Amino acid sequence: xxxxxxxxxxKPTTRHRFFYKVVAGSGSSLPSAFIIEDGxxxxxxxxxxxxxxxxxFRRNSSIVCEGDPADYVFxxxxxxxxxxxxxxxxxxxxxxFHTPGELFGWTDELKHALSIEAATNVLILFFxxxxxxxxxxxxxxxxxxxxxSTTSELRHIQEHSLLINRSAKCRxxxxxxDLATRLDExxxxxxxxxxxxxxxxxxxxxxxxxxxxxxxERAFLIERVSARSILLKNRAALARLLV
Amino acid sequence: xxxxxxxxxxKPTTRHRFFYKVVAGSGSSLPSAFIIEDGxxxxxxxxxxxxxxxxxFRRNSSIVCEGDPADYVFxxxxxxxxxxxxxxxxxxxxxxFHTPGELFGWTDELKHALSIEAATNVLILFFxxxxxxxxxxxxxxxxxxxxxSTTSELRHIQEHSLLINRSAKCRxxxxxxDLATRLDExxxxxxxxxxxxxxxxxxxxxxxxxxxxxxxERAFLIERVSARSILLKNRAALARLLV
DNA sequence: CGGTATGTTGACAGTGATCAAGAAAGGTGG
DNA sequence: CCACCTTTCTTGATCACTGTCAACATACCG
Numbered sequence: 200x201x202x203x204x205x206x207x208x209x210k211p212t213t214r215h216r217f218f219y220k221v222v223a224g225s226g227s228s229l230p231s232a233f234i235i236e237d238g239x240x241x242x243x244x245x246x247x248x249x250x251x252x253x254x255x256f257r258r259n260s261s262i263v264c265e266g267d268p269a270d271y272v273f274x275x276x277x278x279x280x281x282x283x284x285x286x287x288x289x290x291x292x293x294x295x296f297h298t299p300g301e302l303f304g305w306t307d308e309l310k311h312a313l314s315i316e317a318a319t320n321v322l323i324l325f326f327x328x329x330x331x332x333x334x335x336x337x338x339x340x341x342x343x344x345x346x347x348s349t350t351s352e353l354r355h356i357q358e359h360s361l362l363i364n365r366s367a368k369c370r371x372x373x374x375x376x377d378l379a380t381r382l383d384e385x386x387x388x389x390x391x392x393x394x395x396x397x398x399x400x401x402x403x404x405x406x407x408x409x410x411x412x413x414x415x416e417r418a419f420l421i422e423r424v425s426a427r428s429i430l431l432k433n434r435a436a437l438a439r440l441l442v
Numbered sequence: 443x444x445x446x447x448x449x450x451x452x453k454p455t456t457r458h459r460f461f462y463k464v465v466a467g468s469g470s471s472l473p474s475a476f477i478i479e480d481g482x483x484x485x486x487x488x489x490x491x492x493x494x495x496x497x498x499f500r501r502n503s504s505i506v507c508e509g510d511p512a513d514y515v516f517x518x519x520x521x522x523x524x525x526x527x528x529x530x531x532x533x534x535x536x537x538x539f540h541t542p543g544e545l546f547g548w549t550d551e552l553k554h555a556l557s558i559e560a561a562t563n564v565l566i567l568f569f570x571x572x573x574x575x576x577x578x579x580x581x582x583x584x585x586x587x588x589x590x591s592t593t594s595e596l597r598h599i600q601e602h603s604l605l606i607n608r609s610a611k612c613r614x615x616x617x618x619x620d621l622a623t624r625l626d627e628x629x630x631x632x633x634x635x636x637x638x639x640x641x642x643x644x645x646x647x648x649x650x651x652x653x654x655x656x657x658x659e660r661a662f663l664i665e666r667v668s669a670r671s672i673l674l675k676n677r678a679a680l681a682r683l684l685v
Numbered sequence: 686c687g688g689t690a691t692g693t694t695g696a697c698a699g700t701g702a703t704c705a706a707g708a709a710a711g712g713t714g715g
Numbered sequence: 716c717c718a719c720c721t722t723t724c725t726t727g728a729t730c731a732c733t734g735t736c737a738a739c740a741t742a743c744c745g
Contacts, residue, residue, distance in 0.1 A: 284604055287685050292604050307593045312600070335585075342578075342585045349592045350550045356596065357555070360603050361527055361535045363645035367701065394724065402606030404702055409725055426710070426724055442530050610733070637692060647734055652693055669692055669742075 245338045249330035256317040263304065263315040271325045273304045278321030279391045282313040283399065293400040295356060296392065298381045302326075302348040318392040362401065370401040371411040372440040375421065379431060386434075390427045489584055492573035499560040506547065506558040514568050516547045521564030522634045525556040526642065536643040538599060539635065541624045545569075545591040561635040605644065613644040614654040615683040618664065622674060629677075633670045 253276050256262055262273065265284065273280070280297040282304075294313055297303045304315060305328075335342040358377075362370045374397060379388050390397070398405045412429070415421045420437050422430040431437065496519050499505055505516065508527065516523070523540040525547075537556055540546045547558055548571075578585040601620075605613045617640060622631050633640070641648045655672070658664045663680050665673040674680065 290607060292607055294600050294603050305593065306597060307590060308597065312597070335589075336582055339579055339582075339585070342582070342589065346578075346585065346589050346592060347550060349589060349596055350548065353592055353596045353599070354549060354551065354555070356599050356603055357537050360537050360599055360606075363603075363606055364533060364535055364642070393722095399607070405724075406703080406726085407701055410701090413725075636690095648692075649694085649735080650733055653733090656693080 245334045245341055246326070246331070246344070249326050249334060251325040251327070253322045253324050256321050256323060258317055258320050260317050261314060262317060262323060263311050265311065265314045267311050269304070269306050269309055269311050270328055271304065272302060272328050272331060273315070274302050274324040274326070275299045276322040276324060279318040280315060280321055280323070281318040281392070281396060281400075282315050284313050291399045292402070293396060295352070295359070296396075296400065301352075302345075303352070305345070305349055305352075318396055367401075367403055367407050367411045368414060369440050370403060371397075371408060371415065372420070372437045374401055375429065375431065376434065376437055376441070379434075386431050387424070388429045388431065390429065394426075489569070489574070489577065489587070492569050492577060494568040494570070496565045496567050499564050499566060501560055501563050503560050504557060505560060505566060506554050508554065508557045510554050512547070512549050512552055512554050513571055514547065515545060515571050515574060516558070517545050517567040517569070518542045519565040519567060522561040523558060523564055523566070524561040524635070524639060524643075525558050527556050534642045535645070536639060538595070538602070539639075539643065544595075545588075546595070548588070548592055548595075561639055610644075610646055610650050610654045611657060612683050613646060614640075614651060614658065615663075615680045617644055618672065618674065619677065619680055619684070622677075629674050630667070631672045631674065633672065637669075 251271075262280070263271075275297050277299055280303065281293045282295050282297070283291055283293040285291045295303070296318060304311065306312070331341070331345065335345055358373075362373060365373075375388065378390070379385065382388065382391075394405045394408050398408045401408065403411075412421070412423060415437075416423050418436075420431075420433045422432050424430055494514075499521075505523065506514075518540050520542055523546065524536045525538050525540070526534050526536040528534045538546070539561060547554065549555070574584070574588065578588055601616075605616060608616075618631065621633070622628065625631065625634075637648045637651050641651045644651065646654075655664070655666060658680075659666050661679075663674075663676045665675050667673055
């Protein structure tokens with residue numbers, strides 16, 4: 200199999216289900232994040248030559264454990280990945296979620312500092328770090344793709360780190376707006392991850408997450424269609440909570 | 443002036459004072475972060491050709507305001523820089539401090555999302571973003587320097603974001619250990635920034651920062667020589683608070 | 686030497702964590 | 716398709732940590 204084609208087969212209404220299928224063949228396409236600009240076929244082909252996979256992981260399975268050698272870098276094809284650290288008291292902090300098209304697990308250290316887990320069933324591509332680096336040394340487009348990926352992740356976590364001194368309401372609003380953007384939804388969000396995952400990402404308890412969603416619903420900013428399905432009724436008001 | 447030489451003139455015991463002087467001349471050296479590996483003269487010279495400055499900023503002055511065009515990237519030569527956002531209620535979140543040798547202000551957006559301010563008196567080099575990018579396209583070493591800088595900043599803020607669900611004691615311990623590492627001190631730290639800055643970085647109030655330092659002192663983990671001078675008496679115990 | 690900025694400590698209040706119970710959703714096997 | 720079980724989510728009561736307000740102490744600077 201030389202190429203991977205990702206084909207959307209249905210609207211992702213049911214969570215934890217694959218809604219893409221992977222087709223072997225030629226004339227294929229990867230998630231759009233992969234294509235930095237039109238005409239960068241070289242970069243794409245070069246990067247693809249270092250590809251392994253895609254590999255499927257079931258929800259809640261570990262892709263990488265804390266302390267594992269950082270030999271590989273990954274890309275989500277389908278599903279949501281979480282990168283997290285578990286503390287001795289059992290508490291867990293989720294540093295980031297990764298959505299389809301995102302490269303993740305890039306680091307300048309020898310070992311992964313965070314564990315990488317499937318937050319939903321996922322399809323993952325693997326890239327050997329050393330291979331990617333040596334390709335980047337030859338192909339300028341690949342180097343700039345790596346830089347762009349890292350810069351984008353940096354911007355994203357910087358925004359997330361602004362939540363450190365903010366209220367539960369603000370944290371949840373920020374999360375919902377961000378998720379809507381990343382899932383490319385305007386109003387209705389199907390939460391792909393559990394409330395526990397959301398809580399661990401926002402530094403709150405699940406109870407507070409639940410209560411805050413209720414509070415936002417009472418204020419008519421959102422509507423809970425079901426536990427995992429939320430309607431953004433007033434994006435502008437939600438955004439005002441962040442400022 | 444074609445080169446910048448940074449010479450350490452005295453131990454930085456007094457805060458808010460320059461303890462480096464800048465000397466014009468040849469055969470000069472930049473902070474070591476600049477030199478990716480031995481023999482990368484080309485990268486260094488290429489980058490230096492895009493240099494403007496150094497420019498001096500007084501403590502608490504703004505280098506960049508939120509929303510300013512992201513035309514320039516910066517490097518600290520001396521002092522400490524903070525990047526922060528101020529909210530409508532007057533609260534402020536400091537996303538990162540930058541120490542000498544660090545490149546900062548790199549982004550993939552057109553505008554800076556955070557303001558950049560001098561936390562102490564500082565010396566700053568300016569680099570035109572576009573120039574740096576076009577050099578990186580030719581000089582592979584420059585590209586990998588940019589990637590290394592961004593990756594390093596990403597790793598750092600990821601570690602910081604782990605504090606989101608942690609106690610005040612843990613946040614302060616983490617800050618002190620990190621600062622000691624970055625200032626290259628083993629035991630005695632002269633805090634270069636105010637408690638207010640520390641509080642805004644850790645998402646705590648100044649009162650809690652003060653109380654937590656007192657608490658750590660009572661537990662014999664640290665010793666307060668003066669308000670801005672702290673002795674790490676038991677690094678191992680401090681580190682255990684983080685796990 | 687005096688005034689301002691910064692840091693420390695105490696009393697109290699509020700947000701969010703914890704503990705506990707119940708409700709809803711999903712999965713499995715008949 | 717339904718019964719049952721497990722997981723996940725919701726809501727309430729209480730508690731603890733940290734924020735706020737206030738007063739005082741100390742350091743810095745002209």
